[in-house]
Amino acid sequence: MRSTHDAFHVAVPTHNLDEAVRFYVFGLGAKLARRYDDRVTFDFFGDQLVCHLDESAVPDGEPAAYPRHFGVTFARAEDFDRLLRLVEHRKLSVLSGPDTRFEGTAEQHRTIFLADPSNNVLEFKHYEDPRLQY
Amino acid sequence: MRSTHDAFHVAVPTHNLDEAVRFYVFGLGAKLARRYDDRVTFDFFGDQLVCHLDESAVPDGEPAAYPRHFGVTFARAEDFDRLLRLVEHRKLSVLSGPDTRFEGTAEQHRTIFLADPSNNVLEFKHYEDPRLQY
Amino acid sequence: MRSTHDAFHVAVPTHNLDEAVRFYVFGLGAKLARRYDDRVTFDFFGDQLVCHLDESAVPDGEPAAYPRHFGVTFARAEDFDRLLRLVEHRKLSVLSGPDTRFEGTAEQHRTIFLADPSNNVLEFKHYEDPRLQY
Amino acid sequence: MRSTHDAFHVAVPTHNLDEAVRFYVFGLGAKLARRYDDRVTFDFFGDQLVCHLDESAVPDGEPAAYPRHFGVTFARAEDFDRLLRLVEHRKLSVLSGPDTRFEGTAEQHRTIFLADPSNNVLEFKHYEDPRLQY
Amino acid sequence: MRSTHDAFHVAVPTHNLDEAVRFYVFGLGAKLARRYDDRVTFDFFGDQLVCHLDESAVPDGEPAAYPRHFGVTFARAEDFDRLLRLVEHRKLSVLSGPDTRFEGTAEQHRTIFLADPSNNVLEFKHYEDPRLQY
Amino acid sequence: MRSTHDAFHVAVPTHNLDEAVRFYVFGLGAKLARRYDDRVTFDFFGDQLVCHLDESAVPDGEPAAYPRHFGVTFARAEDFDRLLRLVEHRKLSVLSGPDTRFEGTAEQHRTIFLADPSNNVLEFKHYEDPRLQY
């Protein structure tokens, strides 16, 4: 069972801390928690995202959606819809989607892929049957 | 606020699905949720981990702890201790730690780094002051 | 994360304890918790409001909505609607609204401003996207 | 009953947005949610704090603890203690306390008062008997 | 705040333990928890009801709805409706209602009064605005 | 299962509304919710208590603890202890106890009986094994 108090933690590289703040806080609506010279930490949908400064992380070409990405699987369809509206309102750049995956199966879900300024890929999802979201 | 129903989602490469199952289920105590030819999905401490088959992910040398890793920040010290005991009982290979980071500051925390069979790096943490865990 | 057990605490001046009780309990539906000679405390929508007796707080002209005010951001639209009905049923005096703010943006929300008998200003809100309510 | 989803909302003046961020985020451990030219919003212990730019709010002399202040009443003694440690670690300036108030009565509680850079006063409390915290 | 673990406790007289079981368990759907020679205890909508054997409690005439009665205020309208259907399906004897009380005010609510075999009076309610249910 | 949102409701007679407020709010720490000419309502430990004005309810002699009384069964021993301290600090008049009932059995519990100014009897309890509190 997912506890309400434990937080997932994911760390990714960023070539520019300010751009990371702009994308995650003023774009995606994450909250800035702490900032150091070499990293910035966010409350990202309730979990912890850390962007580590890594000058080699300058984006180069189209990001690849697979295999590495991270994001949130919303329990309720309306929260996925809210994310789509946010993406539209704030003109966040979309890598692909929204699409429906595994259509016509029990694990059918909607999904959208975004990319951050350092080409880290994010995926947001919603499953018809939340019990199958794992 | 972290909702109890939304699940974090992280996807990483694996060069071998069976080894991923061995490490995550029989090692770390995650639960196997779904398995396809090209991926396996886990209930990983309540969130969703997907290991995508990627033959180029054969581990090569020592994994780097930074910048990419993922894991769990436990709200309670006793759950971090349980993770340490699991690592010891099941002889999981440790990349570094357990260590104390940011010692003597408000954001002081304990941490341990592990690596999975494809050199994906995992970090588990516990903060003295859970409010500062972001 | 907002814990269910920690309570926000706000203290404001009042020029008359009885009028404060009349407004907050018999008007807004807060509950009277404790009363002393120099203050009265309320369970105000689950948080603690204290009105300190301050004879200089006699209202003088129209209260200013900015910068000082306090209130509640409802998670659900229906609770904001209930507050509007209460204001109407009990003929509470409205400073401004209900209005829609930041219209057409992701942080769009409805809001209403009231004033208590000592011209302390209250704001009640509801965001389309509760994740952006901070 | 305090719902887990409704957020308290408090707005105060600040003479300098950057100083507000420095105090609330890098000092008190609040999280920066949104920033505009005339205001900055925080997730402050789970509730919403807004600092509105108000050039007349330049601090002038010692702030007065009464009647206006705001803060958090912690349900658990250990969370009050963590706040005290944070204040010490980060050398936040203390207006008064920690003290014990209403000693020897059922409503006995510990309290500490701080001031932000614009002399807005904050109070953090813990009651022996949480049922009497209102 | 109503804690999920504390239980309300109410004790009433009954002239016949078997009739009490018949009414509360097989009628109202409470659950029998313990039975002694002189009392029977129930999990009554999550709280504890005890019927103490008291031979003087033989019902005598129509029970009076005021001032003594006890029951449940449902947070959701659908749970009040389910109680009405139960009363109908199981032909429980109704003292008065369902009625609407305080109509056209903020504290408007629906209510129904029942009587148990020893003329103890029960009231079930639902408020339009659950915040005003106290 | 006791839902967190449904409230128990109990109504009792009082010969004097002001005395009821004094006892329940300034004595037991309940919160005053609403007041009418013929009744006063309280948030009593999270549930609703209504005292109906009934001039025949003037107390006459020692109240009888059985069969009629109401109160709270605390899930945690420390909350029962806090109630005992409140009774002592505020010098509330005790009818009997604190005592241990059903000693040496699985349903062993501590209990204290109080009486309000109209001789309505209150019981507060704590069971060694909270599963047996019904």
Add this chain to the structure above:
Amino acid sequence: MRSTHDAFHVAVPTHNLDEAVRFYVFGLGAKLARRYDDRVTFDFFGDQLVCHLDESAVPDGEPAAYPRHFGVTFARAEDFDRLLRLVEHRKLSVLSGPDTRFEGTAEQHRTIFLADPSNNVLEFKHYEDPRLQY
């Protein structure tokens, strides 16, 4: 009250561990938790199911729905509907139903019976009135 942390535990025989995994994980969407030579354990809708290897458990004829079976009573109709869709999508073999039981009474509920590869019988239910689901 059903605690969110305690797990129900049920153990049944299976003549073949691989078939059990196929049915429970890839069919019903349970999650594989642990596997030993003589048993496999599942997170089955949040509770623990253990299938013990028992070569005498080879299915023989039609399984009997009564008296032995186990399953889940869903609190919400939509979760029962999702289970029906899963059964259809994944072509799980149905023993009987979906049917409506106790029709026209307060305890009316929908139900479906399935059988696992070793003829252990499963029942899934939803009650009109969840309070009567026991």
Add this chain to the structure above:
Amino acid sequence: MRSTHDAFHVAVPTHNLDEAVRFYVFGLGAKLARRYDDRVTFDFFGDQLVCHLDESAVPDGEPAAYPRHFGVTFARAEDFDRLLRLVEHRKLSVLSGPDTRFEGTAEQHRTIFLADPSNNVLEFKHYEDPRLQY
């Protein structure tokens, strides 16, 4: 994730409904929910147990602990201890234990086996590491 509202459901045979009530309600502290001519239903530690009348279920010899049994895995050690005390206080007949299983491994747990009057076997458990209880 185990939802707080969905209930596990298990049905077993009994040769005598009265004995089932005696064992489950007056012995184990389950609550009687409904009773029909051919079955009795219980709120068993928050889940639903149904005992179906089956005259062939007369116990015959020592019950076998494997493969069929059911029970509860307590999240907290103190709740397992309370069950042990209940067994002792009420002199319930023990099939085996309390024992420690899988000693010295991460999945170490304490366990006790009981038998009901129809030789249905019950197991109660507590794991050192609740995350591994599945």
